[in-house]
Amino acid sequence: MSWLAxxxxxxxxxxLVAAALVQKRPAAQTWVSYVGLIIFLACALALTVExxxxxxxxxxxxxxxxxxxxxxxxxxxxxxxxxxxAIMGLASVIxxxxxxxxxxxxxxLLPLMHGLLLGVGGSFAxxxxxxxxxxxxxxxxxxxxxxxxxxxxxxxxxTFKYFVLNIIGTLLLLAAVGVIYGMTGHLNYDALxxxxxxxxxxxxxxxxxxxxxxxxxKSGAFPLYAWLPAxxxxxxxxxxxxxxxxxTMLGVYAVLRLLGDVFAIAPPLVFExxxxxxxxxxxxxxxxxxxxxxxxxxxxxHTVSQVGYILLAIALASQAGNAAALxxxxxxxxxxxxxxxxxxxxxxxxxxxxxxxxxxLYKARPWLGVLFLFVALSLVGIPPLSGFWAKFVVLHEAxxxxxxxxxxxxxxVSVLTLYSMVKIWMEAFWKPHxxxxxxxxxxxxxxxxxxxTVGLAALTLAISLxxxxxxxFAQAAALAxxxx
Amino acid sequence: MIWLxxxxxxxxxxxxxYLALSxxxxxxxxxxxxxxxAINLLFLAAGRVAVMEPxxxxxxxxxLRDASxxxxxxxxxxxxxxGFALICFSLTLALRVIQSAQTDDALDxxxxxxxxxxxxxxxxxxxxxxxxxxxxxxSQGVGR
Numbered sequence: 001m002s003w004l005a006x007x008x009x010x011x012x013x014x015x016l017v018a019a020a021l022v023q024k025r026p027a028a029q030t031w032v033s034y035v036g037l038i039i040f041l042a043c044a045l046a047l048t049v050e051x052x053x054x055x056x057x058x059x060x061x062x063x064x065x066x067x068x069x070x071x072x073x074x075x076x077x078x079x080x081x082x083x084x085x086a087i088m089g090l091a092s093v094i095x096x097x098x099x100x101x102x103x104x105x106x107x108x109l110l111p112l113m114h115g116l117l118l119g120v121g122g123s124f125a126x127x128x129x130x131x132x133x134x135x136x137x138x139x140x141x142x143x144x145x146x147x148x149x150x151x152x153x154x155x156x157x158x159t160f161k162y163f164v165l166n167i168i169g170t171l172l173l174l175a176a177v178g179v180i181y182g183m184t185g186h187l188n189y190d191a192l193x194x195x196x197x198x199x200x201x202x203x204x205x206x207x208x209x210x211x212x213x214x215x216x217x218k219s220g221a222f223p224l225y226a227w228l229p230a231x232x233x234x235x236x237x238x239x240x241x242x243x244x245x246x247x248t249m250l251g252v253y254a255v256l257r258l259l260g261d262v263f264a265i266a267p268p269l270v271f272e273x274x275x276x277x278x279x280x281x282x283x284x285x286x287x288x289x290x291x292x293x294x295x296x297x298x299x300x301x302h303t304v305s306q307v308g309y310i311l312l313a314i315a316l317a318s319q320a321g322n323a324a325a326l327x328x329x330x331x332x333x334x335x336x337x338x339x340x341x342x343x344x345x346x347x348x349x350x351x352x353x354x355x356x357x358x359x360x361l362y363k364a365r366p367w368l369g370v371l372f373l374f375v376a377l378s379l380v381g382i383p384p385l386s387g388f389w390a391k392f393v394v395l396h397e398a399x400x401x402x403x404x405x406x407x408x409x410x411x412x413v414s415v416l417t418l419y420s421m422v423k424i425w426m427e428a429f430w431k432p433h434x435x436x437x438x439x440x441x442x443x444x445x446x447x448x449x450x451x452x453t454v455g456l457a458a459l460t461l462a463i464s465l466x467x468x469x470x471x472x473f474a475q476a477a478a479l480a481x482x483x484x
Numbered sequence: 485m486i487w488l489x490x491x492x493x494x495x496x497x498x499x500x501x502y503l504a505l506s507x508x509x510x511x512x513x514x515x516x517x518x519x520x521x522a523i524n525l526l527f528l529a530a531g532r533v534a535v536m537e538p539x540x541x542x543x544x545x546x547x548l549r550d551a552s553x554x555x556x557x558x559x560x561x562x563x564x565x566x567g568f569a570l571i572c573f574s575l576t577l578a579l580r581v582i583q584s585a586q587t588d589d590a591l592d593x594x595x596x597x598x599x600x601x602x603x604x605x606x607x608x609x610x611x612x613x614x615x616x617x618x619x620x621x622x623s624q625g626v627g628r
Binding site: 130133134137140141144148151153154155156157158159160161163164167168171174175177178179181182230231233234293354356357434 | 509519529562577578580581595608
């Protein structure tokens, strides 16, 4: 029994309660959040260090013994996800101190954000399938709260659509958990991995397909992504950064954990199907991004497209593929959350998210342009930025397995990604503002936003310049996957 | 017994999906609730429905023979509680949506994603080509 393994749940839960108790005093609430997030970050760091020494941190509640009690199991994969979660949480709370979101802060915004971290932390730490479902529900209800909190009619509309599509995903997940329990009699990951070897391949294939369908809805993969671009753009900016960084990452992590680790012996047909779904996600996501002019929608569609790369790496079903998926996940969600936050800064300075109605920002704020270009090119994968290394490891493995069609689609999508990023650059920064009388707002309080975005960009820069530690870490993590 | 449950699950799922596909928001929420109940029943059946004997071990016995597995029942109870909370939330949400949008037709709910009026997406053509927002959204000042 180790308290450290439970810290991803305990710390955000304590912070959530404390922040909800002091909701009448915004300053106290902010400080409680900072303290909670710094403790969370310290715990995540400790877990990463511990896990990287080769011993996964584990804890079985109620001392029930291995396959019966609910187990928390933090290995390298989970620990790195928790570390990103903590960094995202801290960045969004720092960003919250700026006035990039001009509306007054709702007193329940911070508690709900901690609730989101609680659910995400629990999902990353748990090693029990039903427990995973429960954490998905916690995430869902907090996400719904964050979406609905503004109470504007478009937000309520988006919340409803988000609710309907996600609840179907959750119900499918519950059904899959039930069927898997009925077939194997187990819920613990370790026990499931052993029990799966006893099943006939087509039975296992059916079970895993149902599970995969549920998780693909959650991660926003090709035909099931409609909730993502429909809802994201109605969120307040700091919550949007957190959403972009955490929610799809959760789905992708669950796919990697269950398909790459627990049910790694699933029939090849499942992985083949996942590969084609991934290719379609990449292509159709980026086409959506090429069509839109609202920055937030462009970025939301990019999330769909980039999730495709990660799913492609998982579909390669090899150790190198799993390692590539982890590298891509770490790279992508830092960059994507940062882009959403920078978009919010552009909105604050120009007053609009629609690229056709803004412009001239490079002249007014050249450093914002540099920051945006750095992060955007990193998303595209221009060498030597972090996106290049992430795409390199994925495509290297795809080519090594002779998957030429998937590789070709991935490279084509990179070009289209470049197109839509350059579109934002040309429209928001380069062209003169369409309104001749436009000027920057006089009173802005953006320095916390700068701290958050530059901090995340520094992380991207570190990965760009020294990718080797991350890649080695991911390879070590992948070594442990599928070897239960 | 298990076939009866299987049949019930099948019919309930069909009813739930039919209702959830409705354009009427309220029916959609009810459909999702029905679907949730069907999945709960499926989960219960996954734990095997055996003879209902009291879960007290007779003297000298070391295993429970012919008794239902209590674990799926505990799990379903958790799922029911979560589902109940979500349904309460969603009913409130549906009510708020219907009140503020002044419609309960899913096809008229275009506040978050207004229909474009341009034939293709061109550069900005001026306010005349702004997407059309439903009346309720426009009156509440939903910005572009």
